[in-house]
Amino acid sequence: METLFKDLRYGVRSLLKQPAFALVAVITLALGIGGNSAMFSVVNAVLLRPLQYPESDRIVVLEGINPSKGITQSNMSIPDFVDWQGQNQVFEQMAGFIAGGSALNNGDETERIHGTLVTADFFSIFRTPSLLGRSLQSDDAQPGREPVMVLSYGLWQRRFGANRGVVGSKVMLQGQSTTIVGVMPAGFDYPAQTEIWAPFPLEPAKEARDDRFLSVVARLKPGETVTQARAQMDTINQRLAQSYHETNSGWTVKVTNLQERLVSDVRLSLLVLLCAVAFVLLIACANIANLLLARAASRQKEISVRTALGASRWRIVRQLLTESLLLSIVGGAFGLLFSVWLTKLLIAISPAYSPRFDEIRPDARVLIFTVTLTLITGLVFGLAPALQASRSDLTEGLKEGVRGGSGGARGNRLRRLVMVAEIAMSFILLVGAGLLIKSFQHLREVKPGFNADNLLTMRVSVPPGKFKDDGQRRQFFQQAGEHIQSLPGVQSVGMVLSLPLGGDTWNVWRGYIREGRPATTDEAGDAAYLPATPEY
Numbered sequence: 001m002e003t004l005f006k007d008l009r010y011g012v013r014s015l016l017k018q019p020a021f022a023l024v025a026v027i028t029l030a031l032g033i034g035g036n037s038a039m040f041s042v043v044n045a046v047l048l049r050p051l052q053y054p055e056s057d058r059i060v061v062l063e064g065i066n067p068s069k070g071i072t073q074s075n076m077s078i079p080d081f082v083d084w085q086g087q088n089q090v091f092e093q094m095a096g097f098i099a100g101g102s103a104l105n106n107g108d109e110t111e112r113i114h115g116t117l118v119t120a121d122f123f124s125i126f127r128t129p130s131l132l133g134r135s136l137q138s139d140d141a142q143p144g145r146e147p148v149m150v151l152s153y154g155l156w157q158r159r160f161g162a163n164r165g166v167v168g169s170k171v172m173l174q175g176q177s178t179t180i181v182g183v184m185p186a187g188f189d190y191p192a193q194t195e196i197w198a199p200f201p202l203e204p205a206k207e208a209r210d211d212r213f214l215s216v217v218a219r220l221k222p223g224e225t226v227t228q229a230r231a232q233m234d235t236i237n238q239r240l241a242q243s244y245h246e247t248n249s250g251w252t253v254k255v256t257n258l259q260e261r262l263v264s265d266v267r268l269s270l271l272v273l274l275c276a277v278a279f280v281l282l283i284a285c286a287n288i289a290n291l292l293l294a295r296a297a298s299r300q301k302e303i304s305v306r307t308a309l310g311a312s313r314w315r316i317v318r319q320l321l322t323e324s325l326l327l328s329i330v331g332g333a334f335g336l337l338f339s340v341w342l343t344k345l346l347i348a349i350s351p352a353y354s355p356r357f358d359e360i361r362p363d364a365r366v367l368i369f370t371v372t373l374t375l376i377t378g379l380v381f382g383l384a385p386a387l388q389a390s391r392s393d394l395t396e397g398l399k400e401g402v403r404g405g406s407g408g409a410r411g412n413r414l415r416r417l418v419m420v421a422e423i424a425m426s427f428i429l430l431v432g433a434g435l436l437i438k439s440f441q442h443l444r445e446v447k448p449g450f451n452a453d454n455l456l457t458m459r460v461s462v463p464p465g466k467f468k469d470d471g472q473r474r475q476f477f478q479q480a481g482e483h484i485q486s487l488p489g490v491q492s493v494g495m496v497l498s499l500p501l502g503g504d505t506w507n508v509w510r511g512y513i514r515e516g517r518p519a520t521t522d523e524a525g526d527a528a529y530l531p532a533t534p535e536y
Helices: 002-016 019-048 078-087 122-126 153-160 226-243 258-263 267-298 300-308 313-349 364-390 394-403 408-445 470-485
Strands: 059-066 071-074 091-105 110-118 148-151 170-173 176-183 196-199 215-220 252-257 509-513 524-528
Touching (some): 002 313, 019 267, 019 313, 059 226, 059 258, 091 196, 122 215, 215 226, 226 252, 267 364
Parallel strands (some): 110 196
Antiparallel strands (some): 059 252, 091 170, 148 196, 170 176
16 A cells, blocks of 8 residues: 555656646546546436336337338327227236327416326326326316316426415316316426326227327336237237228237337437547547657656666556556546536537436436546556556666667557557548538438428417317418418418427328228228318
8 A cells, every 4th residue: 555655646746747748638538538428427317227217117108000001100099099908918007198289377378388188097107106286097087077187397387486385276278277186296297398287088989990199108017028018919909900900900019118219219329429439538548648658758767767776567567557547537537527517518409309318417327437437548548658668678778768768669669559540540530420410411401391481480279168169260260360461571371280390290190091992991091191271
């Protein structure tokens, strides 16, 4: 231990004698380690950390697929959902939900919010207790019951001022007086962006089997696996296809773990970025290794004198590695501080619908990763220069020291090798960056299928109870369009259920039969649809 303290004291003195070298090395390491720590914080929160729900590995998403029609992802119809609930033996609970816009008025003004209609077992699947009041219960959706809803933590804070007495109060939701029965805790927002949850009554007799608009989640029974669930759901869908050949032929179900489903679109991108910052750190290590080799060449006389005085090769290597680890530890400490700022920046610039980015925060795993990376980094850039410097010939070292020291032919070869590796890694990064820039340019040049110049959009949410019938509803929107059309500078007005590229496109499929063709399964088809006005 005494020898270690001596190495540390000598290492600090040696580095302070060359402050410019130490400063460059620390800054380089701080940037490299900080970038890796920040990127790992993102990967840890999004890909590695389990979802916050109890036993979240048992929560799955069920989606319809029809390979014969090229449909790889679809919601399901209410009749099929009810049959799934009644016939499966692998799920503890199964629930459906419909996400969309809702009009909320609590006496101040009407606001369009993200609302989700859920079936009875929705909150039982996630097993997250409410912060205030209660969550929705199975009898909340029964006919004749008073309309109720549950608030998200964010909406409770923003719209209701975190008033703990909000439970039991009434607001207008979609034109109906609705009682607030609970508030969910912070972080519970499934599906993403949801601000209120309201009960959804199931009436399978009134719905068509080819009207697929219901999203489905479920919780596996203890001991059941996703593979077993897929096999049983395939069996159920085969029975449904035999019983309802015209609407269910070719349809099966995809069962996916909820966490995998949430992050599937960003997994590859995050791993690629993590590899990219790892390459940056390797380049930084190569840079510092080159600096250490040059520094060792200038210290050949010192090392030769220490060898002549009886210092072993291991003693020399240990001293030089101690200096490298000192640089790495200081760089890692500043890198950890830099990673905190960089992580906040990544969260701020991330797209609005980035999954789990609101859960990114430092934890023990990130700290262990950063400490381990710091120590490994010190060994990576310090070991080769230390071994090279300790291998010098005593007589030649003293002579080189008198002449000023060039490091010898062996040292020059190692420096050239490090430079070649550094250039190779830089070239790989440059090629990758060039490909990303080229892909970005291609994306910018992709035509969305419409001319977006001089287009303005707005969202309108009208309470369902505002109109007595569909005729009044159509008249309202027609008059609204005519009024907007009359405004100065407006050339044309169109309306559609969901804006293109707006992030809220409905994934609704309906069956259709070609006019003049027999209503058989071979002639039937399924298509996604969006209601729109002719002007659209």
